Amino acid sequence: MSYSPLVSIVIPCYNHSQFVQETIQSVIDQDYENIELIIIDDGSKDNSVEVIQEMIPACEERFVRFEFRYRPNKGLCATLNEALEWCKGEYFSPLASDDIALPHKTSFLFKKHQQYNAAVVFGSARQFNNENEGKDLFLNCEHTLKDLMFIKNIPAAPASLMRVDIIRNVGGFLEGVALEDLYM
Numbered sequence: 001m002s003y004s005p006l007v008s009i010v011i012p013c014y015n016h017s018q019f020v021q022e023t024i025q026s027v028i029d030q031d032y033e034n035i036e037l038i039i040i041d042d043g044s045k046d047n048s049v050e051v052i053q054e055m056i057p058a059c060e061e062r063f064v065r066f067e068f069r070y071r072p073n074k075g076l077c078a079t080l081n082e083a084l085e086w087c088k089g090e091y092f093s094p095l096a097s098d099d100i101a102l103p104h105k106t107s108f109l110f111k112k113h114q115q116y117n118a119a120v121v122f123g124s125a126r127q128f129n130n131e132n133e134g135k136d137l138f139l140n141c142e143h144t145l146k147d148l149m150f151i152k153n154i155p156a157a158p159a160s161l162m163r164v165d166i167i168r169n170v171g172g173f174l175e176g177v178a179l180e181d182l183y184m
Helices: 020-028 048-053 056-062 076-086 105-116 145-149 164-169
Strands: 007-013 035-042 065-071 091-094 120-122 125-128 134-137 160-163
Touching (some): 007 020, 007 105, 020 056, 035 048, 035 056, 035 076, 076 091, 076 164, 091 105, 091 164, 160 164
Parallel strands (some): 035 065
16 A cells, blocks of 8 residues: 555453454554554443553554553543544544454545545444344445434444544544434
8 A cells, every 4th residue: 555544543441351352463463563452441330441551562562653541431432532533644443442343444434535535434344143043234235324313223433444534523422322223
């Protein structure tokens, strides 16, 4: 890639000690190089902070910029807005602390941004149940504004890449909303 702007990947964490290391590793394994990783633990009551701290050396080695903070619980939207204030990237990609990104997620979505010059692009996702059976979501799907307004084909937030300036221009994530990605 000739032009590779900084991408801010944000992992908000709350009580996901059993998943968060795999989530972080999936970001470390991205084939896109110019990434900053911001992890905010939102007052977890389990040992998420300790588990994340074990990954700090690998994160500091891999990422252009790495931030890890933990503090009392404020909620998901407040956590995403906090990360939005800190991030220095041109693009923003939230990834829940129990999600896993495929190694080409960031490069794939960046290419889509270049292709469509969109505010937000989405990839597909695979949802797993307790038996580890996967179901593909949104394969080869284009989301129209009408689909979004009528809550059809709502894209998966972990498979998104958004322009930071657009998120900031709309005021960030609305605190108190239960489904922040649907609202956004």
